[in-house]
Amino acid sequence: MVIIILSDIILGNTLRYFYFTEGAGLHYRTTYSIEQTTADVIVFGSSKANHNYVPDIFEKELGLSFYNAGRDGASIFYHLAVLKSILKRHKPNFVILDFAGKFDKSRESYERLSSLLPYYEKHKEIRKIVEQKSPYERIKLVSRIYPFNSMLVTIIVGNMKFNRNRKDDQKGYVALKKEWQVDIDSVNVQSFYEIDKNKINALREFIDCSKQADIQLVVVFSPIYYLYNRDYTLDLLHETCSEKNVSFYDFSKTEIFLSNKKLFQDRSHLNQNGARVFSDMMIKILKDE
């Protein structure tokens, strides 16, 4: 038992140290979002956000600094946690929330909060959100290794010189380079599902935090390359934004994207060309706002 505890403490603390010294990559971008960014405009969201918003274009046209805090697979809980951490030390002028995902009762969104475990110790403001992962999270976090589960290789690579030198992102934005080859088709989207109130409340809290900090907030559903009849998630988004008097822009049926597969890498993500077109459109919206 003693050997296990000692090993856990030594290895855990070593992993913690090297996690926060990574120079590039996914972990670095999350740490930068939570602890360092002081950009005037910040976009939050999952992979759609991460690959659809080009900072250079925004900075050039708006004259404001821009950071893309999007992260693959992130949920509304993640966005709320990052926003809260940012607001503790900095007030951006604009926040864009690119919403993807659903408000359903799946456990996935909670389990993906494991990406925030390394920050649990230092950031009290995110603890309640992280503890939603499971009722035993506080007990599990007694282990020093646990927050860095499955991160060993990424931490090692993240600290290597070649990784610090290669920048796979541009102010958080990761460009996708391929072109989608398949013609557009229809997709069966769930018309109704049982709502997880925690997720709706997290969205509401995101909006409230932005408003309380006097930040201009825009909620967006960025372009997709498939057709659907009616999407319950979009209806709920629309409803919540109307209730909170927040602008919501839905690009899911914008013709310029639906008619051009070359702007996409896959059905849900714009490639670098599509991202540039979309960023230009978003700039006009932000200027109007």
Place this chain on the structure above:
Amino acid sequence: MIFTSFSFLIFICLVLTCHYLVPANYRWVVLLTASYIFYFSIKPVFVILLLFTSCIAYFLALAIDFTQRENRKKVYFITSLTLVLLPLLFFKYLGNLSEAMMYLLSLVNISLSFPRLGLLLPIGISFYTFVAIGYTVDVYNGDIKPEKNLGKFALFISFFPLILSGPIERAKNILPQLNSPIVFNYALASQGLKFIIWGYFSKLVVADRIALYVNAVFSNLSMHNGNSIAFASFLYPFQVYADLGGYSLIAIGSANLLGLGIIQNFKRPFFATSVSEFWRRWHMSLISWLTDYVFIPICFIFRKYKKWGIVIALMITFFISGIWHGAKLTFIVWGLMQGVFLSYEALTINKRDVLIEKYMLASKTWFRLLCYVFTFLLFTVSQIVARVANLQDAFFVYYKILTSRGPLFIGTIAYFIYMLFGLAILLCKDIKDEFFVSKYYLLLSRYRLLRTIAYASIIILILMIGVFDAGQFIYFQF
């Protein structure tokens, strides 16, 4: 409450505490209570089914033993089997049966629609039904006397470490243990703890890690090339082995901690030199159950057909094995494939033995290696059918493997490395246990420090690279 959940760890600790606080003669009461609480926590309403099965098997076994008249014995026996099987047939197969009937009728242009039954399958029903059937048959055949204590019998059926995924235990192994004072056995408990640790390693580090990769490939078959699909197909048997094997070890280990000995379920199946040997090493509790209660009786019925009688028995046995695994055509085909492989071996065994002896092949390493590889390939080919959603997808997989080339899909490189690392450790341990039984002791070293470091390393590895939740995923962008 699955074994790999934190709540199960808390549950087993509480059960252990209560178990050893109570006098040895009454510990079975603690286990019975814990087993029903465990099952209740999964889905309360299904406790009724569990009670129903237990009571039917219990009372009718007593009736079988009590009555002297053969006709009446038979009636009780058939009634017991029917009533015990009924819930399994209803929940597991009725939905698929109605769909199959609609499909078959549509082939002859008869359009008939049955109401779609959205039935939730009671968890563990396949396992505890087989346990109850085995008990009933043993009593009917006079192999054992029926258990008189309803509580101990109910515990035998519902014992929580085994109820979800086995091993499928026998009355003659468990009931005598329950009818003796359950005492703490240091050697058994120590073995149990080691099984639990290794079980968690197999499940969390190997099985769930491989599952990330296999699921990423198999859920996007049209987007992957043949090389990636082939690689995922080769990994899948290891995933199932580590998953079910790991789960079994946790179950066996938990029972050992509680003072009960349970049969082993896996014995390094990938070192089998034939399909028949493979099935003596893979899911041993299920195969021995099928052998005793299906294969041998059918062999006896068809004994006049000699070898062809064995073939018929094999095909029926593995047909049942297939549908037991799942109520889908793919599982039936999977089962029948096993039957075909085993039938071929049964029909050619004499000729093969002559060849092997003539050229002294059994002692040749290259021959043994060839047998391992060939047996593994046969199993892998059949597992593809079990893995996919339907037969069409199975043919698609075979087609792609044979015709489509391209770079191997890696996914998230870190996860790929952890997967190979975990699998390598599992294989090294199996190689050591198979070929170097009395050498290279780490986990069973006589040096306490070495043993401790070995187990501590496994626990640290579980913490570092185990898959604990859906927080890890392979993001596949095309």
